[in-house]
Amino acid sequence: MMPKISILSRALLLWLLLASGLAWAAAPQVQLDRNRVSAGETLTLRLTADGSTTGEPDFTPLEQDFDILSRGQSKVTSIVNGVISNTRQWTLQLAPKRMGRLMIPVISLGAEQSQATAVEVVADADRDPADDPRPVFMEAEVEHQNPYVQQSFGYRVKLYFRQQPQQAALSDPQVEGATVQRVGEDHGHEQVINGQTYIVIERSYLVTPQRSGPLTIQSPRLDAVMPEPRASSQRDPFADLDEAFGGSLFQGMPGMGSPGRRLVERASDLTLQIRPRPDDGSTSPWLPATSVQLSDEWTPTPPVFKVGEPLTRTLTITAQGATAAQLPDLDQGMLDGVQVYPDQPHAEDLSGVAAPTAIKSFKMALVPTRAGPLTLPEIRLDWWDTIDDAPRVAIIPARVVEVAPAPAGTAPPPVASTGPAVTAAPEAAAPAAPKPPMAGQPDAGWWPWLTLLLGLVWLATLGWWLRERRARQATPGAITVKPEEADESLRAARRQIERACQAGDARAARTALIRWGQIRWPAQSPSGLGELAGRLGGEGIDATLSTLDRAIYAPSSEVWDGAAAWTGLAPYLDRATAGGSRQTADPLPELYPPA
Secondary structure, X not given: OHHHHHHHHHHHXXXXXXXXXXXXXXXXXXXXXXXXXXXXXXXXXXXXEEOOOOOOOEOHHHHHOEEEEEEEEEEEEEEEOOEEEEEEEEEEEEEEOOOEEEEEOOOEEOOEEOOOEEEEEEOOOOOOOOOOOOOEEEEEEEOOOOOEOOOOEEEEEEXXXXXXXXXXXXXXXXEOOEEEEEEEEEEEEEEEEOOEEEEEEEEEEEEEEOOOEEEEEEOOEEEEEEEOOHHHHOOOOOHHHHHHOOOOOXXXXXOOOOXXXXXXXXXXXXXXXXXXXXXXXXXXXXXXXXXXXXXEEEEOOOOOOEOOOOEEEEEEEEEEOOOHHHOOOOOOOOOOOEEEEEOOOEEEEEOOOOOOEEEEEEEEEEEEOOOEEEEEXXXXXEEEEOOOOEEEEEEEOOEEEEXXXXXXXXXXXXXXXXXXXXXXXXXXXXXXXXXXXOOOOOOOXXXXXXXXXXXXXXXXXXXXXXXXXXXHHHOOOOOOOOHHHHHHHHHHHHHXXXXXXXXXXXXXXXXXXXXXXXXXXXXXXXXXXXXXXXXXXXXXXXXXXXXXXXXXXXXXXXXXXXXXXXXXXXXXXXXXXXXXXXXXXXXXXXXXXXX
């Protein structure tokens, strides 16, 4: 019986130990390296819990009064009186955000919580500002004290060091209700303050408030390790080895080299009053800036407007004192008689400029669809001048341009003549017999006849030139096909169109269609898909060819369905291909295209 009692006793003892261990684990312990700390210094917090605990502690409540500079985790195993125990430990480096009595709040670990602990943050009473100036301090300033909502303004931080820090890291400012963007690179210089020379580092940001009312900018945090003043008078025991190995063998190794003092500094938080948008009755997008310009560019330059031939127009907004995200789209108005294929807008913030500058460009392809005057409407952009505090308007004026007809349908331009018009009947082509001069009038001799002969030769040459010019314009790249070869050529061109459509290649399909039209109508071949649609006839083919043109000039992200396009094209091409030999041999265009 004795062994059984011994076993039961040991089991009971083990259960009591485990229960006590669980009870201890149920209360995570918080330890601080000190409960009184000077402003600008850091303290270390350790949270210890039993090794059997799971999960991670919630340190979020600490961020109300402290900056968490670093954190680490470890496991510790110890043996006391033959009993093995495991613990988990979290170590945090904290920097107080302000002076006064601060609380280390309750930290939750699973279902259990630690106890709250108080910390006293006081000014450095041992430092005499006259004898020992501050080794590190910060200043912050803003460009505008009372900006408008969505008005970008500058925020600048200055860091002052009495000597070069061993390490330094600067966080970004925190602003609720605004966006913060770092601008440019850091700038450094030296400045003398109260007889002391400081190294000054400046960093700039661009702040854009998103709502009106009070706005608080929380200062960035500087985490620096400065050399200890007393350490400079002592000889580093590893200095000789450093010199023997180039002076940097032991630099940065823990416990070796000169010790440093870790400091955390902040500038004062700034609170601004953000003004709402002025009630000026405008419904346009709100754009506060210091300068806004609109520009208009064409490709080719100067632009040539002709039916069926595309042009590229680029509109650009350039705004100072604003970000690219603030620039609105442009209302380009309605264009009657033009197909417009817009590209995706492109916006960017420029770097390397004195003032914050943003640009946004709008590129589009314009394809005129009819000849005659074309009105390009006025383009306006309302904005608010933050310098003069007044509304402004950037304008691209309206303009009227003349669209030339397509080459195939263009009548020869009238020929200017400086001499009198010559009108003669066919039977009067031969010159009449000269009449004797009137009494008292000098005889002109043979000069009038020579002039008449030269005029007739000039008119004949001009007529031949106009006929050749009309033929070249009407049939650019025309293909001469014999009547017996016309059917086969049309079928070959049709197969090229089918292959391009099935492959989804819009440009190859357009080229093959134009070539098919040149074979089909060699005397006056269509110059573009719009004219080809008129030759083939039907609303369905016009929509199909318009979609093909749009796929060529539209953004690359738009997908063209070549298989569906071929399904719509095939019936029209088959009907036009039938009897192609007769139509190809006929030099005159059809007066009425097939319905």
